[in-house]
């Protein structure tokens with residue numbers, strides 16, 4: 001079972017334009033500092049936050065309990081001009097877990113409701129003995145030599161974005177999510193997706209848009225460990241220790 005948390009800034013839309021539109025640079029600073037802050041706090045508990053759309057972030061939070069969530073929420077409220085609400089859901093697939101987390105929060109009112117402040121809506125938490133996270137770290141082969149060092153930066157960005165769209169479209173059918181994590185890298189919480197399924201997706205994308213991908217997959221009780229194993233698995237491919245385009249590493253404990 002995977003546990004996911006939706007983190008949503010309360011009433012953010014109206015706040016950004018009250019009393020008049022706030023300087024965009026300041027909003028960007030707020031959003032990126034909030035993301036870094038939440039990442040630091042969730043990571044300390046073994047979780048992993050994806051910036052998603054900044055005003056709404058999704059995190060894999062196996063092992064992060066109700067008290068931890070409350071403490072993080074209070075700490076943000078004490079230090080920022082905005083507050084956050086959160087929803088938590090647990091399920092067999094990441095898509096289903098975030099759907100439950102979202103539903104739980106939506107029940108308490110809208111993202112732009114003035115009456116909804118610092119809600120913590122828990123639909124379900126994963127028990128320690130059922131905790132399982134599978135994460136794939138997906139990367140574009142040789143982007144530096146073929147794109148970054150050759151074509152304009154914006155054109156490379158456009159291609160990376162297109163790859164993201166194709167991956168999202170195919171992964172959601174398997175109940176898996178996909179997040180851009182910078183550079184030419186993506187992370188996919190993908191409980192329930194087997195290596196053959198992921199390889200098929202990678203092969204389809206090569207056929208459809210002529211972009212070669214590779215993926216390291218990690219399996220562990222927490223997001224921190226799963227992501228670390230996924231990174232190590234990807235390094236095995238980069239280092240030429242395996243010719244498989246999908247390499248899996250499991251937790252040894």
Ligand SMILES: Nc1nc2c(ncn2[C@@H]2O[C@H](COP(=O)(O)OP(=O)(O)O)[C@@H](O)[C@H]2O)c(=O)[nH]1
Nearest residue numbers: 139140141142143144145181182183184185231
């Ligand atoms: N977030 C993240 N970014 C990475 C990671 N590895 C590489 N990058 C980024 O991806 C870019 C390309 O790196 P890489 O895929 O190793 O090189 P390539 O062989 O040219 O595709 C780097 O310049 C970084 O910006 C990683 O583990 N995590």
Ligand SMILES: [Mg+2]
Nearest residue numbers: 139140142143
């Ligand atoms: Mg690459």
